[in-house]
Amino acid sequence: MHESALKPNINVSVTEIVGPGYRRTVAILYQAAFTVGLLILDAVAYAIPHWRWLQLAITLPTFLLLLYYWCLPESPRWLISQGQNGRAMEIVDDIAKTNGKMLPAQFESIILEEGNEDGEKLSPSLIDLVKTPQMRKYTFILMYNWFTSAVMYQGLIMYVGVAEGNVYLDFFYSALVEFPAALILIFTIERIGRRYPWSAANFVAGIACLATAFTPDDMLWLKVTLACLGRLGITMAFEMVCFVNTELYPTFLRNLGVMVCSSLCDLGGIISPFVVYRLAEIWHELPLVVFTLVGLIAGGSVLLLPETKGRTLPESIEDVENFHQYHTSQLN
Numbered sequence: 127m128h129e130s131a132l133k134p135n136i137n138v139s140v141t142e143i144v145g146p147g148y149r150r151t152v153a154i155l156y157q158a159a160f161t162v163g164l165l166i167l168d169a170v171a172y173a174i175p176h177w178r179w180l181q182l183a184i185t186l187p188t189f190l191l192l193l194y195y196w197c198l199p200e201s202p203r204w205l206i207s208q209g210q211n212g213r214a215m216e217i218v219d220d221i222a223k224t225n226g227k228m229l230p231a232q233f234e235s236i237i238l239e240e241g242n243e244d245g246e247k248l249s250p251s252l253i254d255l256v257k258t259p260q261m262r263k264y265t266f267i268l269m270y271n272w273f274t275s276a277v278m279y280q281g282l283i284m285y286v287g288v289a290e291g292n293v294y295l296d297f298f299y300s301a302l303v304e305f306p307a308a309l310i311l312i313f314t315i316e317r318i319g320r321r322y323p324w325s326a327a328n329f330v331a332g333i334a335c336l337a338t339a340f341t342p343d344d345m346l347w348l349k350v351t352l353a354c355l356g357r358l359g360i361t362m363a364f365e366m367v368c369f370v371n372t373e374l375y376p377t378f379l380r381n382l383g384v385m386v387c388s389s390l391c392d393l394g395g396i397i398s399p400f401v402v403y404r405l406a407e408i409w410h411e412l413p414l415v416v417f418t419l420v421g422l423i424a425g426g427s428v429l430l431l432p433e434t435k436g437r438t439l440p441e442s443i444e445d446v447e448n449f450h451q452y453h454t455s456q457l458n
Contacts, residue, residue: 138381141372141439142201143221150316150369154308157365161304168298207378207441250382260447264374267427268367268387271328274424275364276394277401278331278417282357284402285413299350300357307361315366319435320373324366325428331359332421339411339418356417363424373434376442 136156144152167184174180199221205214222229255265286296307327314323334356341349368388375383405412432449440446 137368137372138384139198139201142203142377142380143199151312153369154311154365157368158305158308161301161308164301164304165298168294168301172294203377203439204381250379252382252386254379254443255383255386258443258447260449261443263430264446265383265387267431268371268374269390270427271363271367271424272371272387273390273394274328274420275360275367276391277398278335278356278360278421279364280395281398281402281413281417282335282353282360284399285353296350300354303354303358304361307358307365311362311365315369316435319433320366320370321428321431321433324363324370325425327359327362327366328421328425328428329359331356331363332418332425334359335414335421336418339414360421363421370431370434373437373439374431374446376440376446378441379443
């Protein structure tokens with residue numbers, strides 16, 4: 127529960143605070159730190175095999191995150207959407223001073239123009255997520271992709287437990303492939319865009335799972351390679367849904383939208399053990415076939431979303447509904 131609440135908030139903060147020139151790198155590298163945590167978890171689990179002591183060892187350090195309350199600033203974009211332009215300007219000015227930069231003279235007027243002119247506080251609601259056609263499309267597609275990413279990602283990790291071999295080494299090898307996933311995204315999403323790498327990642331994950339399922343057990347090296355390729359694909363897809371979700375929703379609705387969509391990630395995490403352990407009793411490779419189906423559907427659904435590369439973050443639902451006109455006006 128802690129991780130599911132923390133991760134969406136970090137994604138929103140990265141999107142709203144980090145400038146567009148660095149947003150991609152910061153968002154991907156932040157998620158690469160998750161991979162470092164997996165490697166550390168593998169070592170700690172090997173050293174502390176009893177699950178209760180292991181749970182205690184990995185939970186206690188999270189209390190240090192309470193210090194973030196005094197370290198992290200509030201999002202200036204969110205403050206502007208709430209009509210608190212003065213407080214937003216103070217934070218932006220502090221950021222500029224910390225970075226040794228001069229705040230442009232016209233920046234204050236730009237911020238005031240981006241804010242709500244009459245100072246009205248914009249209050250997000252669940253209805254806003256499905257009220258208009260584009261918002262409905264975004265919400266349902268993102269919810270499904272959060273769900274799929276969780277089912278496949280956690281399912282492939284759990285599948286290591288039902289497969290033969292050293293569970294610690296297999297977990298270690300599969301976690302290592304997440305580093306190339308981060309590098310691939312860093313070098314592709316600003317050149318190609320968001321949609322195609324994201325869609326391709328889902329297709330790769332699905333096809334790799336299907337190939338793994340029908341690879342003979344005596345070809346263990348090939349089976350492990352294909353399984354790692356599937357882990358690579360779903361890791362890229364997971365990182366992309368975290369990243370793009372924050373770019374699609376308007377500022378005042380962004381945090382709520384990400385939280386609602388990512389709640390399907392929790393549902394996927396609940397279902398994945400049943401998919402892996404129950405279906406494996408019927409046929410050992412059946413979970414991989416299920417992962418293939420949900421992954422291919424996810425890959426196709428991503429292509430229905432708009433490209434967010436180079437797009438200014440939307441500030442209102444009207445910006446989302448009139449994306450093409452809004453994007454053109456920003457370029458001009």
